[in-house]
Amino acid sequence: MVIFGTIGILRRYIPLSSGIIAFSRGLIGFVFLSGLLFVLKKPFSFKKVGKKAVLLSVSGALMGFNWILLFEAYNYTSVATATLCYYMAPVFVILASPFVFGEKIGTKKLLCVFGAVLGMVFVSGIFESGFGGIGELKGIVFGIFAAVLYASVVIMNKKVPEIKPFDKTLIQLGSSAAVLFPYVIVTEDFSGIEIEPIALVLLLVAGIVHTGIAYALYFGSVGELPAQTTAIFSYIDPVTAIFLSAVFLEEKLGFLGAAGAFLILGSAFLSETEIKIKKKRV
Numbered sequence: 001m002v003i004f005g006t007i008g009i010l011r012r013y014i015p016l017s018s019g020i021i022a023f024s025r026g027l028i029g030f031v032f033l034s035g036l037l038f039v040l041k042k043p044f045s046f047k048k049v050g051k052k053a054v055l056l057s058v059s060g061a062l063m064g065f066n067w068i069l070l071f072e073a074y075n076y077t078s079v080a081t082a083t084l085c086y087y088m089a090p091v092f093v094i095l096a097s098p099f100v101f102g103e104k105i106g107t108k109k110l111l112c113v114f115g116a117v118l119g120m121v122f123v124s125g126i127f128e129s130g131f132g133g134i135g136e137l138k139g140i141v142f143g144i145f146a147a148v149l150y151a152s153v154v155i156m157n158k159k160v161p162e163i164k165p166f167d168k169t170l171i172q173l174g175s176s177a178a179v180l181f182p183y184v185i186v187t188e189d190f191s192g193i194e195i196e197p198i199a200l201v202l203l204l205v206a207g208i209v210h211t212g213i214a215y216a217l218y219f220g221s222v223g224e225l226p227a228q229t230t231a232i233f234s235y236i237d238p239v240t241a242i243f244l245s246a247v248f249l250e251e252k253l254g255f256l257g258a259a260g261a262f263l264i265l266g267s268a269f270l271s272e273t274e275i276k277i278k279k280k281r282v
Helices: 004-012 018-039 052-076 079-086 089-100 107-124 134-158 165-187 197-222 227-233 236-248 255-272
Strands: none
Touching: 004 052, 004 079, 004 197, 004 236, 018 052, 018 165, 018 197, 052 079, 052 134, 052 165, 079 107, 079 134, 079 236, 079 255, 089 107, 089 134, 089 255, 107 134, 107 255, 165 197, 227 255, 236 255
């Protein structure tokens, strides 16, 4: 989660388009994870994936475009604001659950949705600068749409619980690279691109460390941990991003921004955890 929380800082120092970075991340991550599974002697199981491969491929494509939107959000707004917009994803999962899973939204979750939306309003800075900052607003919109796509990936993953996490991730990374390749070919003007050695090194870091290694660590641990522990640990990611952006990029949140961060992360956390109160016997 600490590694995931540093991707925004890394993106600031890669002088390439979001499309190229997202494609490289998917391709390098796929190659690294494939090699890791080979070394660990954990072969990919085609039989268990079966017909679910189509759904996983679609979710992988969404994951790739989700990265593009998130990287664009980093370009237009602060790393902290973009990350907080991204953490609206649990709210979108809650709103979609009655239609996708037939679940009812209880009072607690409705309050969490309201709290997160209110926090988003605070983080947007509308009370401090109005709608004057078009660039800032653009970054927020990119971040929210990235959250929508990430929520879609989460929902699709819940549809295939029987597939092993590593197999699931391998298909998604491969699909993201496959879909983004033609997108990058069509949208990029490669004649004007000069990739310096430092940019190449940072691309490798994003693909190997922030994708291959981070996903391997995450999925290698998640099966051994209770669901609530995983949910709690996931908030190390935004906290790391907010802290590092303040230290290295001098992107500090104001009072309302900090209040908004508390509302978004607190609401998302409460929506994913169950609080049980033990009654004392008299």
